[in-house]
Every structure is written in C-alpha cells, then in structure tokens.
Amino acid sequence: MNKTFSNPDPWKYFASEYEQIKYKRQIDVIKDRKPNPERILELVSAEGAQTLLLAKQFSYTKITGIEISPNAFRIAQENLKGHRGRIELVNADMMEHEPRIEENTYDVCIWSESVYYIGARLTFNDTYEFLKKMVGKLRAGGLLVMANTVDLSKDLPEWIVTERPLINCYYNFLSSLITPALKSIYIEQKLGRIYEYQIWAFQR
Ligand SMILES: C[S@@+](CC[C@H](N)C(=O)[O-])C[C@H]1O[C@@H](n2cnc3c(N)ncnc32)[C@H](O)[C@@H]1O
Numbered sequence: 001m002n003k004t005f006s007n008p009d010p011w012k013y014f015a016s017e018y019e020q021i022k023y024k025r026q027i028d029v030i031k032d033r034k035p036n037p038e039r040i041l042e043l044v045s046a047e048g049a050q051t052l053l054l055a056k057q058f059s060y061t062k063i064t065g066i067e068i069s070p071n072a073f074r075i076a077q078e079n080l081k082g083h084r085g086r087i088e089l090v091n092a093d094m095m096e097h098e099p100r101i102e103e104n105t106y107d108v109c110i111w112s113e114s115v116y117y118i119g120a121r122l123t124f125n126d127t128y129e130f131l132k133k134m135v136g137k138l139r140a141g142g143l144l145v146m147a148n149t150v151d152l153s154k155d156l157p158e159w160i161v162t163e164r165p166l167i168n169c170y171y172n173f174l175s176s177l178i179t180p181a182l183k184s185i186y187i188e189q190k191l192g193r194i195y196e197y198q199i200w201a202f203q204r
Contacts, residue, residue: 048077
C-alpha cells in the first residue's frame with residue numbers, strides 16, 4: 001500500500017470533483033445528524049484529503065486519523081499542518097492499533113473506501129468481530145459514516161474486494177450491530193469511467 005503513495009494523490013482524492021463531491025456528501029450527513037461533534041475518528045486518512053475537509057467544517061473538533069502507509073501519513077502531516085493541535089495522525093495498521101483506540105469515545109467515526117481491506121485479510125467471523133470492536137469506539141448516539149464502492153470493473157486491481165455480495169455483507173453485519181440511518185446509492189463518472197458507491201450512516 002505504501003508503494004501506491006510513491007506518487008502523490010494516486011486516487012486523485014484532491015484533484016477529482018467526483019471524490020470531492022463524495023467527501024462533501026459524507027460531511028453533509030455528519031452536519032445533519034451530529035452538527036457539533038467533539039471527537040471524530042477517521043479510519044484510514046490516506047493523504048488527508050477528507051481529514052482536511054473535516055477540519056475545515058468542524059473547526060473545534062478533535063480529529064484522529066489512522067493510516068497504514070508511511071508515505072501517505074507524511075503527506076497528510078504536511079497537508080494538515082495548518083490544523084496542528086487538534087488533529088492527531090497515527091501511522092499504524094488499524095487492525096493492530098485497534099486496542100489502543102478508546103472505547104465509547106467518538107461522536108463520529110468516518111470509515112470510507114477501506115472496509116474491503118479488512119474483509120480481505122480476516123475470516124468472516126473475525127471481520128464481524130472487528131466491526132463490532134470499531135462500533136464500540138462510538139459514544140452512545142454516535143454516528144458511523146461510510147462510503148463504499150460497489151462492483152469495481154474487473155480490469156481494476158481491487159475489483160475482487162468490492163463485489164456486491166461482499167459489500168451487502170458488511171452492510172448486514174453493521175446493521176446487526178448498530179442502527180441503520182441512511183443508505184444512498186450514487187452512480188457517477190470519474191475520469192471517463194462509471195462507478196457506483198454507497199454512502200451509509202448508522203447511529204449507535
Ligand atoms: C482507497 S484509500 C481511502 C482513503 C480515505 N478514506 C478516503 O476515502 O479518501 C484506502 C486507504 O486505506 C489505507 N489502509 C489500507 N489498509 C489499512 C489498514 N489496515 N490500516 C490503516 N490504513 C489502511 C491505505 O493505505 C489507503 O490510504
């Protein structure tokens with residue numbers, strides 16, 4: 001994954017309107033349902049594109065971002081240096097780092113475009129247990145927001161982890177752990193290709 005970030009912004013998170021709109025939609029969900037979060041946990045912050053928007057929108061919120069790639073982490077630190085003090089970036093594998101994330105603490109957990117990597121590494125049972133642990137990081141009433149791509153085209157390397165039955169499975173796992181509050185489906189173009197993604201929200 002670190003190799004992916006040897007060239008900056010590999011997925012065009014900063015440059016693409018598609019990605020910026022996807023971030024905005026997730027932030028709008030937070031604004032509607034948790035307008036004044038004290039603490040946000042961002043599972044996989046990459047180079048900080050989403051973190052930066054969160055920091056600007058929620059100007060008093062303490063944000064913790066976790067990212068496995070040292071290259072992405074370094075770039076995120078640079079991108080977020082204007083918000084030092086209330087942004088904590090952790091360079092770690094979220095699966096290893098999980099026991100150090102405080103329970104019953106976060107008003108919002110934003111976890112986008114990366115639950116796939118958990119399912120690709122863990123058994124079915126362990127994936128469910130990991131989701132349960134992450135839900136437990138939210139305070140009562142806390143909000144989990146996710147964007148997940150569905151059915152990537154088969155010529156793209158990550159298609160296999162985005163197949164619809166798998167994505168449905170994450171949704172069903174989560175729905176049994178935390179109350180579903182929103183599921184929106186978008187089919188849009190990025191760089192000449194059509195993608196489907198879903199934005200989900202769950203409330204603890
Ligand atoms: C497709 S990007 C999504 C980034 C961000 N959430 C967004 O929507 O802009 C996936 C990110 O997950 C990170 N990642 C993958 N597995 C991880 C893990 N186990 N722990 C932390 N980060 C991980 C990758 O390095 C990459 O930055």
